[in-house]
Amino acid sequence: MIRVGINGYGTIGKRVADAVAAQPDMTVAGVAKTSPNFEATQARKRGFDLYTAVEDRADQFPAAGIETAGPVDDLIADSDVVVDATPSGVGAENRSRYAAHDTPAIYQGGEDASVADVSFNARANFEAAADADHVRVVSCNTTGLSRLLAPLREQYGIEKVRATLVRRGGDPGQTDRGPINDILPDPITIPSHHGPDVNTIFPDLDIDTLGMKVPATLMHMHSINVTLERDPDAADVRDVLAGQSRIMLLGEDLGIDGTGPLKEYAQDMGRPRGDLWENCLWGESVTMDGRDFYCFQAIHQESDVVPENVDAVRAIAGDADAAESIATTNDALGI
Numbered sequence: 001m002i003r004v005g006i007n008g009y010g011t012i013g014k015r016v017a018d019a020v021a022a023q024p025d026m027t028v029a030g031v032a033k034t035s036p037n038f039e040a041t042q043a044r045k046r047g048f049d050l051y052t053a054v055e056d057r058a059d060q061f062p063a064a065g066i067e068t069a070g071p072v073d074d075l076i077a078d079s080d081v082v083v084d085a086t087p088s089g090v091g092a093e094n095r096s097r098y099a100a101h102d103t104p105a106i107y108q109g110g111e112d113a114s115v116a117d118v119s120f121n122a123r124a125n126f127e128a129a130a131d132a133d134h135v136r137v138v139s140c141n142t143t144g145l146s147r148l149l150a151p152l153r154e155q156y157g158i159e160k161v162r163a164t165l166v167r168r169g170g171d172p173g174q175t176d177r178g179p180i181n182d183i184l185p186d187p188i189t190i191p192s193h194h195g196p197d198v199n200t201i202f203p204d205l206d207i208d209t210l211g212m213k214v215p216a217t218l219m220h221m222h223s224i225n226v227t228l229e230r231d232p233d234a235a236d237v238r239d240v241l242a243g244q245s246r247i248m249l250l251g252e253d254l255g256i257d258g259t260g261p262l263k264e265y266a267q268d269m270g271r272p273r274g275d276l277w278e279n280c281l282w283g284e285s286v287t288m289d290g291r292d293f294y295c296f297q298a299i300h301q302e303s304d305v306v307p308e309n310v311d312a313v314r315a316i317a318g319d320a321d322a323a324e325s326i327a328t329t330n331d332a333l334g335i
């Protein structure tokens with residue numbers, strides 16, 4: 001069993017912990033939190049050992065009646081791999097801690113790519129993480145783009161990608177985020193950081209991205225144009241995309257016309273927390289005009305990187321190849 005510690009137990013960390021616990025070949029060594037709150041209580045209810053991330057706040061846990069297992073360094077020492085799911089920038093600060101314990105670490109997309117030896121997407125470059133000590137799972141948007149672009153590149157070749165990312169203002173739990181009533185070019189300059197981030201996965205890809213932020217919390221929406229090197233018909237491309245395990249091709253029959261019904265669908269399917277681990281791509285939007293491919297896809301920012309973190313653990317541990325790992329992760333989660 002691969003012992004996985006999770007440092008940072010918020011939106012991403014708690015989901016990664018549950019996903020790790022569901023795997024047949026992994027166990028949660030423990031989770032680390034800075035302060036007691038409802039998530040700390042839930043971590044204990046799930047049976048996870050809870051470690052304290054900040055020494056001067058360690059006393060707050062017993063004061064709140066929450067049992068702890070020790071400082072985060074004990075967790076790092078006791079783990080085969082640590083998933084760092086702390087806020088952007090904190091992962092880079094934690095890097096030396098993981099190195100001091102000689103424990104390989106996985107960082108999230110909020111960190112600069114330079115934090116890690118390799119940026120990771122299971123579908124696109126699983127093997128690149130073999131033997132790496134520091135691996136960064138790319139952001140939710142870059143994950144969504146990489147999953148779509150990998151098969152298009154393999155099947156048809158890509159000349160140029162143009163993507164407009166309409167991004168949620170914040171996650172549902174982020175009461176301090178916005179905009180509340182505006183539509184923001186974000187950033188105003190072009191390209192947004194997403195294109196260069198995709199280049200950490202596909203270094204030679206020609207890609208321009210534009211970013212916007214809107215008053216929504218549910219999901220991101222991508223409007224995509226890819227000029228391919230060949231000119232397949234739309235039905236052919238749809239079949240290729242339907243064959244991707246982490247792309248959910250939405251059929252017209254579902255009557256899902258936006259991210260609201262999509263999240264409702266996830267809840268009706270019994271998905272934990274209403275999570276959508278896959279890219280949600282509208283089959284009807286798949287259009288070919290000569291060599292130009294178009295589509296809309298929605299990305300659930302809180303959960304699409306979760307299976308990628310699980311695969312990154314296996315890639316580092318060297319216990320499986322990409323296909324085996326993706327299949328095991330998908331099976332355990334119910335993708």
Ligand code: NAD
Nearest residue numbers: 008009010011012053085086087088108110111140301302
């Ligand atoms: P979050 O704020 O929901 O959770 C982070 C958790 O880490 C919080 O519980 C916080 O208290 C804790 N923390 C803060 N300092 C810490 C420290 N020094 N040690 C241990 N824990 C600490 O953030 P999140 O949304 O889960 O994001 C985590 C990372 O994942 C970021 O890099 C982010 O960019 C990336 N990410 C977030 C999303 C998203 O939409 N939420 C999607 C993809 C990637």
